[in-house]
Amino acid sequence: MKLQLNGAPLDSDAPTLAALLEAEGFGGAKVATAVNGSFIPASLRASHHLSSGDSIEVLAPMQGG
Known part of the structure; x- marks a missing residue:
């Protein structure tokens, strides 16, 4: 299926969000x-x-101050 991951096109057959995160x-x-x-x-x-x-958007926490 065609998805967008952080704004970039992606073809994936991951059925769930967890499976997509693992695959990527x-x-x-x-x-x-x-x-x-x-x-x-x-x-x-x-x-x-x-x-x-x-x-789908995936964001990592940032450290700093």
């Missing part, structure tokens, strides 16, 4: 995720099914 190298990383502009908490990623055309 984010597995185990502390990140924030949103699908189509809606925040998806880590506890719901495995049950959040993706659909063709979804736009």
Whole structure:
């Protein structure tokens, strides 16, 4: 299916957000995720099914002061 990951086009057959994160190298990383502009908490990623055309944002926390 065709997705957008952080603004870049991506073809993936990952059925869930958790599977997509694992396939794209984010597995185990502390990140924030949103699908189509809606925040998806880590506890719901495995049950959040993706659909063709979804736009996924993955953001890593930044340190600093």
